[in-house]
Amino acid sequence: MKAVIYARVSTNTQDYQRQLDELRDYADRMGYEVVKEFSEKISGAKKVDERVALSGLLYYVSHHCIDKVLIYECSRLSRRVVDFLSVVESLTEQGISVYIHQNGLETLQPDGNPNPIANLVLGILAQFNSMERGLIRSRMESGYNHYRANGGKVGRKIGYRKSDQQMKEEYAEELRLLRKGYSLANVSKLTGTAINTLRKVRDIA
Numbered sequence: 001m002k003a004v005i006y007a008r009v010s011t012n013t014q015d016y017q018r019q020l021d022e023l024r025d026y027a028d029r030m031g032y033e034v035v036k037e038f039s040e041k042i043s044g045a046k047k048v049d050e051r052v053a054l055s056g057l058l059y060y061v062s063h064h065c066i067d068k069v070l071i072y073e074c075s076r077l078s079r080r081v082v083d084f085l086s087v088v089e090s091l092t093e094q095g096i097s098v099y100i101h102q103n104g105l106e107t108l109q110p111d112g113n114p115n116p117i118a119n120l121v122l123g124i125l126a127q128f129n130s131m132e133r134g135l136i137r138s139r140m141e142s143g144y145n146h147y148r149a150n151g152g153k154v155g156r157k158i159g160y161r162k163s164d165q166q167m168k169e170e171y172a173e174e175l176r177l178l179r180k181g182y183s184l185a186n187v188s189k190l191t192g193t194a195i196n197t198l199r200k201v202r203d204i205a
Helices: 017-030 054-063 081-093 115-150 164-170 170-181 184-189 195-204
Strands: 002-010 033-041 068-071 097-100
Touching: 002 017, 002 054, 002 170, 017 033, 017 068, 033 054, 054 081, 054 184, 081 097, 081 115, 164 170, 170 184, 170 195, 184 195
Parallel strands: 002 033, 002 068, 068 097
Antiparallel strands: none
16 A cells, blocks of 8 residues: 655644654555655645645655555645645546544545535535635735724834844755756745745845
C-alpha cells in the first residue's frame, strides 16, 4: 500500500512538523509505504493552481501508482469548498483514497468504492471550514472598524522599520530560496510572502 503525505500551515511562523510526524506514525502503524511527502506554508484560501506543493502532489499521484493521500484534517487540503471537493473527486476517480487523520475518515472503502458516509461528513466539514474563514475575516474587519471609529490607527507606527537582522531571521526561508536563484514570483508562491516584502528581503541579501 503506497501513500503520500500532504501537510500545510498558513503562515511562515507556523510549523507543519507535527502534522508530518503524526501522519508518518499512522502510516507506520498501518504498514503503508510513504513514497513522497509534500508540505507548504500558504493560505488554504489560495486556489489549487497557486499552491506549488498541492499542485505537485496532484501531478505526482497521476503519474505513479499511489493508493492513499494522507492529510491531517480537511482544511489542510483547502478552505475553499469547491477546491476541496474537486481535489477529492479527482483522487477518487483515480482510485486514490484520501485519509483525514483528525476525523479518522477515508474517502474510499476497502473495496475501492466511494465511502458515502465520509463524503457526506467531509462535505459538511468543508462548508464549516469555509464559513469559519469568512467569520474570521468578518470579525477582523469589524474589530478594525471599531478601533478606527474610536480614533485608533491600524498598521505600523510611523517611522517603524524592521532591522536587516530581523528581516533575515523572519524571512530565512525566503532568503534561502532567493539566493538559490528562484524568482520573486516563485518564492511568493512557495512561501505565501508578498512580492513587495520579497523585494525588501532581496535588497538586504
